[in-house]
Amino acid sequence: MKNCRCRAVFFFFFSLLSPIARAQNTALSDEFVSLFEKVVLEELPPADEYYVDDSPLNQILKLLDEEDLARQKAFLEQKQKKVITSAGGILIPNTRYAQTMIHDYIARYMTNFGKQNLYKILDDGELYRLYVREQLKKRNMPAVLEYLPVVESEYKATAKSRSGARGLWQFMENSMSPFLKKNEWFDERLDPWKATDAALSKLQDNYRMFGDWPIAIAAYNCGAGAMRRALKKADAKTFWYLAEHKLIPDESIHYVPKLLAITEIAEHGAEYRVSLPVLSTTTRYAEFDYVTTTSTVSLERLAGELRLDYDTLKTLNSELLSERTPPTRYRLRLPSGLGKAAADALAHMLHE
Numbered sequence: 001m002k003n004c005r006c007r008a009v010f011f012f013f014f015s016l017l018s019p020i021a022r023a024q025n026t027a028l029s030d031e032f033v034s035l036f037e038k039v040v041l042e043e044l045p046p047a048d049e050y051y052v053d054d055s056p057l058n059q060i061l062k063l064l065d066e067e068d069l070a071r072q073k074a075f076l077e078q079k080q081k082k083v084i085t086s087a088g089g090i091l092i093p094n095t096r097y098a099q100t101m102i103h104d105y106i107a108r109y110m111t112n113f114g115k116q117n118l119y120k121i122l123d124d125g126e127l128y129r130l131y132v133r134e135q136l137k138k139r140n141m142p143a144v145l146e147y148l149p150v151v152e153s154e155y156k157a158t159a160k161s162r163s164g165a166r167g168l169w170q171f172m173e174n175s176m177s178p179f180l181k182k183n184e185w186f187d188e189r190l191d192p193w194k195a196t197d198a199a200l201s202k203l204q205d206n207y208r209m210f211g212d213w214p215i216a217i218a219a220y221n222c223g224a225g226a227m228r229r230a231l232k233k234a235d236a237k238t239f240w241y242l243a244e245h246k247l248i249p250d251e252s253i254h255y256v257p258k259l260l261a262i263t264e265i266a267e268h269g270a271e272y273r274v275s276l277p278v279l280s281t282t283t284r285y286a287e288f289d290y291v292t293t294t295s296t297v298s299l300e301r302l303a304g305e306l307r308l309d310y311d312t313l314k315t316l317n318s319e320l321l322s323e324r325t326p327p328t329r330y331r332l333r334l335p336s337g338l339g340k341a342a343a344d345a346l347a348h349m350l351h352e
Contacts, residue, residue, distance in 0.1 A: 069111050082271075088144025088263040090213055097244045098257075105254075105261030106272060115274050118150070118262065123277040125155025128168060128192045130279060135200055142213055145203065147262045148220075151255060157192040157318050168192045169199035175223075185326035191319035214239035214256050222252040288316065289339030291332050291346060293325045305345035306338055 083094050084102055092098055108114050122129065132146050152170040153159035165172050167189035171180060179198030180188040188194045199220075206216035209224060210231075218239055219227035230247040231237055243253040269276050300323055303310040314323070316333040325332060334342050 069107060084260070084264055087260045087267065088147070089142030090144050090260060090263075092260060093238075093240055095240065098240050101243075101254075101257035102261050102264065105258045106265060109261060109265055110272055110274060118265070118274070119276055121150055121154045122266075125149065126277065126279060128155055128157065128196070131193060132196055132200075133279070135196060139200060139204065141200060141204065144213075144259060144263045145200070145217075147259055147266060148199075148217070150262055151259050157315075158190050166190060167195045169195045171195065171198070175202075183326075184321070186319045186321055186330075188319050191317075194319070212237070212239070215242075217259065218242070218248060218252045218256050221255045222249050287336040289334040289336055289342070291334060291339055291342040293330045293332055293346065294328070295325075295350070296327050297325045297332075297346065297349070299323050299325070301349065302342065302345060305349065306334075306341055308335070308338065 081099070081103065083099060084092050085094070086092055087102075092102065109118050128149070129146060132149070133143075135141075136143060136145055149155045149168050153168050155168065157168050158166075159168065159170065160166050161170060163172070166187060169189075171189045173182065176182060176189065176198075179201055180194060182188060188198075203216055203220055206219045206224060206227075207213060210216050210219060210227065215227060215231075215238070222230075226248065230242050233247050234241055234245070239256055242248045243256070246253065265272050265274050266276055299313050299317070299320070300310050302308075303313045306313075312335065314320075316335070332342070
């Protein structure tokens with residue numbers, strides 16, 4: 001099975017990447033070949049269940065993208081460089097350090113791969129983005145946070161990192177409490193709606209603690225404890241001071257500028273020659289029915305009884321770790337309008 005997967009991966013990427021190399025009139029370097037072999041030989045998990053920013057595949061794409069990146073940086077330098085004063089409700093200082101950090105990430109998202117990847121992420125995540133956007137409005141939180149799952153998980157509900165972080169908002173097990181629960185039957189980190197509520201509550205807690213959104217966002221990445229320790233060493237209590245003086249981890253230093261760059265592009269796409277999907281105007285972003293189960297129920301059997309696509313039912317209940325509900329009381333999510341039919345189907349199934 002593994003050999004079949006490797007051959008399929010090899011031929012797919014060879015067909016994809018060879019025209020790129022020919023178009024750019026470049027030979028495949030030793031670095032490229034080494035990375036390519038890792039992609040072919042590595043036992044890769046399903047793409048929709050794993051998110052690794054430093055994977056061999058991402059390194060290959062970045063390597064191929066370097067020439068395009070240089071062109072986009074030149075484009076930004078040829079025109080009068082825009083001073084970005086705010087993005088998504090976050091004020092940005094007019095300092096060389098802050099502006100350069102953000103513009104560097106803007107250039108990365110202006111490359112061919114960057115534009116295509118960002119478009120796909122935002123388009124695929126539309127259902128969850130609608131919910132995030134609505135919750136931000138209800139909680140009076142900055143709009144920039146709609147794009148935080150782009151940085152965290154590429155808006156993949158079942159994303160998993162090498163460090164064990166899971167879900168849309170990449171919660172670690174030691175950071176779940178008191179927001180989310182996990183047992184042998186379910187992991188609420190994998191439920192995009194519950195995880196969104198939890199992440200926004202955590203971000204609000206950070207803001208109440210630090211009184212500054214860039215710091216609160218960076219603390220979501222590095223942890224509130226690490227942020228408190230960094231602030232004690234800082235002469236100026238701002239994210240940009242902490243970042244420039246390397247008082248926080250390198251990942252956190254890049255976390256906020258990357259988020260602000262994505263937001264700036266989303267708000268001013270035409271200016272950067274980037275076309276992004278427009279959110280649908282539908283209000284049906286999170287309208288569901290629910291049915292309560294009190295014993296294990298096969299999702300496949302229930303989907304069949306309801307004449308509902310199994311994948312739809314599984315996606316709506318992605319926190320379930322198996323294809324069955326727990327033996328204890330559980331609230332199962334359903335497409336809107338199927339609540340009564342599901343209750344009737346369960347009653348029929350339990351009395352067979």
